Amino acid sequence: MPQCPGMVHEPEKAQPGLKPEFPRKIHQRVIDSCEDVPEMKPALEIPLNQAGITSKTVWIDIPQGRLPFEAEVLVSLPGEFRGIHMSRMERAISGLFSRKFRDIRDYSLELCRGVLSCQRGETAIVTLKGAIPQLTLTSVSHELSVEGLEISARTEGKRGQGRMETTSFLGISLTHMTACPCTQVYNRGLFPNSDRTLMPTHSQRCMTTLEVEDKEAALSFEDIYFCLASCLHVSQDLLKRPDEAELVLKCHRQPQFAEDVVRTVAASTARRLKKLLPGDSRVRVESVSYESIHRHNVKCVLECHVEQITAPGI
Numbered sequence: 001m002p003q004c005p006g007m008v009h010e011p012e013k014a015q016p017g018l019k020p021e022f023p024r025k026i027h028q029r030v031i032d033s034c035e036d037v038p039e040m041k042p043a044l045e046i047p048l049n050q051a052g053i054t055s056k057t058v059w060i061d062i063p064q065g066r067l068p069f070e071a072e073v074l075v076s077l078p079g080e081f082r083g084i085h086m087s088r089m090e091r092a093i094s095g096l097f098s099r100k101f102r103d104i105r106d107y108s109l110e111l112c113r114g115v116l117s118c119q120r121g122e123t124a125i126v127t128l129k130g131a132i133p134q135l136t137l138t139s140v141s142h143e144l145s146v147e148g149l150e151i152s153a154r155t156e157g158k159r160g161q162g163r164m165e166t167t168s169f170l171g172i173s174l175t176h177m178t179a180c181p182c183t184q185v186y187n188r189g190l191f192p193n194s195d196r197t198l199m200p201t202h203s204q205r206c207m208t209t210l211e212v213e214d215k216e217a218a219l220s221f222e223d224i225y226f227c228l229a230s231c232l233h234v235s236q237d238l239l240k241r242p243d244e245a246e247l248v249l250k251c252h253r254q255p256q257f258a259e260d261v262v263r264t265v266a267a268s269t270a271r272r273l274k275k276l277l278p279g280d281s282r283v284r285v286e287s288v289s290y291e292s293i294h295r296h297n298v299k300c301v302l303e304c305h306v307e308q309i310t311a312p313g314i
Contacts, residue, residue, distance in 0.1 A: 006059075037082060037083065038081060038082055038083035038084060038085050039081060039082070040081075040082045041080055041081075041082065042079070042080075042081070042082040042083075045079040045080055046079050047076070047077060047078050047079040048076065048077040048079075049076055050074040050075070050076065050125070051074065051075060051076075051077050051083070051084045052072070052073045052074035052075055052084060052089060053071075053072070053073050053086065053089055053090075054071075054072040054073075054074075055070065055072075056070070056071045056072070056073065056093070057069070057070060057071070058070075058071045058093055058096075058107075058111075058128070059097060060096075060101060060104055060107045060128075061097075061098075061099065061100045061101060062100075062101050062102070062103055062104065062107075062132075063102075063103075064132045064133055065133075067130060067131075067132065068130060069104060069128045069129060069130030070128070070129045070130060071093070071111075071126065071127065071128050072125075072126070072127040073089050073093075073111065073115055073124070073125075073126050073127075074124065074125045074126075075115060075116065075119045075121040075123065075124045075125075076121035076122055076123045076124075077119075077120065077121050078120055078121065078122075081120050084119055084120070084121070085118065085119060088115075088118040088119065089115055089119075091118075092111060092114035092115050092118065093111065095114065096110060096111060096114075103153075103220075103221060104128050104130070104151065104152075104153045105153040105155070105168050105170060105214075105217075107128065107153070108126045108127075108128050108153045108154065108155040108168065109155050109166055109168060111126045111155075112124050112125070112126040112155040112156075112157040112166055113157060113164055113166065115157075116157045116159060116164060117164075122158060122159045123156070123157065123158050123159070124156075124157040125154065125155070125156050125157070126154065126155045126157075127152070127153075127154045128152060128153045128154070129150070129151075129152045130150070130151065130152075131148035131149060131150050131151070132148070132149050132151060133146065133147075133148065133149070134146075134147045134148060134149035135147075136236055138236060138238065138239055138240060138243040139243055139246050139247070140240070140242035140243050140246055141240040141242055141243055143238050143240060143243070144238070145236045145237050145238035145239075146237070146238075147236065147237050149172065149174075149225070150172065150173040150174075150209075151170075151171065151172055151173075151221055152169075152170075152171035152172075152173075152209075152211065153168060153169065153170055153171070154168065154169040154171070154211070155167070155168045155169075156168075156169075167213060167214075167215050168213075168214050168215075168217070169211050169212065169213050169214065169282075170211070170212055170214055170219055170220075170221060170224050171209055171210060171211035171212070171224065172209070172210055172221060172224045172225050172228060173207055173208065173209040174207070174208055174209075174225075174228045174229065174232060174234055175205060175206070175207055175234070175235040176205075176206050176207075176208060176232040176233050176234045176235055177203055177204070177205060177206065177233045177235055177247065177248075177251045178203060178204055178206050178233065178251065178255070178256045178257075178258070178261065178289060179201050179202070179203045179251045179252045179255040179256070180201045180202050180203070180204075180255060180257070181201070181255035181256070181257065181260075182201075182257075183199075183200070183201040183202060184199040184200075184201040184252075184255055185199075187199040187200050187201070197252075197253055198252060198253075199252075201252065201255060202292050202293045203248075203251060203252070203292065204289050204290055204291050204292045205235065205290050206258065206261065206287055206288060206289045206290065207287070207288050207290075208228060208232060208261055208262070208265060208285065208286070208287040208288075209284075209285070209286045209287075210224055210227055210228050210265055210269060210283075210284075210285050211283070211284040211285075212224060212227075212269060212273065212277070212281065212282075212283055212284075213277075213281045213282040213283070214277070214281070215277075215278060215281060216278070218276045218277065219273065219276060219277070223272070223273060223276070226272065227265065227268045227269045227272050227273065228265060228268070230268055230272070231264045231265060231267075231268045232261065232264075232265070233247060233250060233251040233254070235247075258287045258288075258289045258298045258299070258300040259300050261285075261287040261289075261300065262285040262286070262287050262300045262301065262302040263302065263311075265285045265287075265302075266283060266285050266302050266304065266309050266311075267309060267311035267314065269283055269285075269306070269309070270283075270306050270309035270311070270314050271311070271313060271314050273306070274306060274314065277306050278306075279305060279306055279307030280305050280306075280307065281305060281306045282303070282304075282305060283302075283303070283304055283305065283306060283309070284301070284302070284303045285301070285302045285303075286299070286300070286301045286302075287299070287300050287301075
């Protein structure tokens with residue numbers, strides 16, 4: 001086994017209960033003689049859109065370190081086969097453990113190709129979700145805040161004419177703050193002689209996710225990040241009082257519904273990335289507002305193509 005960080009157990013050095021009962025040649029004889037159950041015909045020959053493994057932790061060696069990500073690996077299954085080859089999926093994952101990758105997109109591409117090459121289906125989807133370290137400076141005090149940035153990569157693969165076609169999606173989720181414009185407008189009626197820009201209202205913590213299709217590998221995670229950060233009141237863990245005051249002031253001067261958030265993020269994406277992406281590239285924005293004065297939360301989703309986004313300046 002190659003040298004790598006982590007705890008390694010080999011059967012012959014482990015407890016007696018893990019020692020094989022039969023020699024390897026006997027197991028090989030059985031493998032050679034018995035039926036391959038996944039290759040058998042099922043009782044009902046109905047094709048399946050997706051089958052595979054989920055909630056799998058994979059360790060990916062990227063510039064930020066060897067970090068854990070949650071993986072979902074799915075393939076289609078033709079109707080004439082009973083099952084997928086689960087161990088082949090795990091073997092494909094194990095084969096990537098010792099390799100270094102530029103980012104998790106490259107890992108998802110390699111895993112998607114590897115899985116699709118050893119299964120019967122025509123399509124495969126690999127989804128990765130996790131966090132990398134994020135270092136930010138506060139706006140006034142210039143203090144260093146150490147946080148985690150949630151990123152994702154999804155690769156869709158399809159077996160084509162003699163080759164495999166793949167497309168990837170990059171995603172980032174940011175925590176941010178919103179203030180309700182509705183209560184502000186109402187309070188202007190209650191206090192007509194007060195400063196209209198600082199009317200009382202409720203605020204909440206939100207999580208907004210932007211996912212962009214990157215057919216030509218033209219984007220970086222930094223591109224996705226700035227599409228979000230440039231139009232949201234982004235939260236930070238370390239905030240001194242001047243930083244808090246500035247964040248709250250700006251948030252209340254530019255209040256946002258969750259509906260406003262997804263539209264604004266979509267417009268920011270088109271404005272920043274339209275020169276890098278084909279017009280038919282898919283964009284998905286999802287925002288969840290964890291309401292402060294309600295028991296329910298609010299969720300908004302916008303799905304479209306880059307060329308469908310219309311806003312001033314685009």
